[in-house]
Amino acid sequence: MNRKTQPAPVRPAEVGFTLVEIMVVIVILGMLATLVVQNVAGATDEAREVKAQADVMAIAGAVRMHYSKNGKLPESLEALATKDEKGRSELEELPKDPWDHDYELREGNTPREWEVISLGPDGSPGTEDDITSKAKKDD
Numbered sequence: 001m002n003r004k005t006q007p008a009p010v011r012p013a014e015v016g017f018t019l020v021e022i023m024v025v026i027v028i029l030g031m032l033a034t035l036v037v038q039n040v041a042g043a044t045d046e047a048r049e050v051k052a053q054a055d056v057m058a059i060a061g062a063v064r065m066h067y068s069k070n071g072k073l074p075e076s077l078e079a080l081a082t083k084d085e086k087g088r089s090e091l092e093e094l095p096k097d098p099w100d101h102d103y104e105l106r107e108g109n110t111p112r113e114w115e116v117i118s119l120g121p122d123g124s125p126g127t128e129d130d131i132t133s134k135a136k137k138d139d
Contacts, residue, residue, distance in 0.1 A: 045121075048098035052118040052131045055095055059103055060116045060133035062090035073114055077105050097131075099123060 062080045067073055074080055080090040097103060097118040104117045104125075120129030 048121075049131065052097050052099075052120070055097065055103065056116045056118055056131055056133045059091065059094070059105075063105065063114065063116060065090050067111070073105070073107060073111060077103055077116070 059077060059080070063074065063077075066080060077094055081092065081094040083089045094103070097120075099119070099121050101119045101123050104119070105114060106117055107114050116133040117125075118131040119125055120127065120131055122129055
């Protein structure tokens with residue numbers, strides 16, 4: 001008597017995931033998503049600061065070029081993007097900073113003491129988040 005035994009049928013209660021298992025997976029995915037969002041948000045802020053610093057330095061270079069050609073600072077930063085009679089300008093266009101503020105040219109006590117400034121995220125002049133073309137001095 002050689003009888004083949006068939007496996008016992010699987011009951012529906014033994015198939016799939018339990019509610020507890022699904023909830024554990026959802027909690028883990030939520031924690032991972034929170035970490036990713038925090039890191040990406042920080043990288044976005046840093047990227048804006050880097051772009052503003054690059055723009056400030058490029059505009060400062062254009063101011064230096066204008067000063068060396070004309071012997072004086074430009075009347076405004078917009079003058080750097082204005083084409084001359086030969087169709088040339090120091091800048092192709094004058095960008096806005098990453099926070100949608102205009103860059104500023106601040107003159108100092110002498111014609112050589114000037115700086116290009118982005119007002120930074122808060123848009124207020126003279127605050128710690130301002131980005132300038134001047135070299136920072138060690139305290």
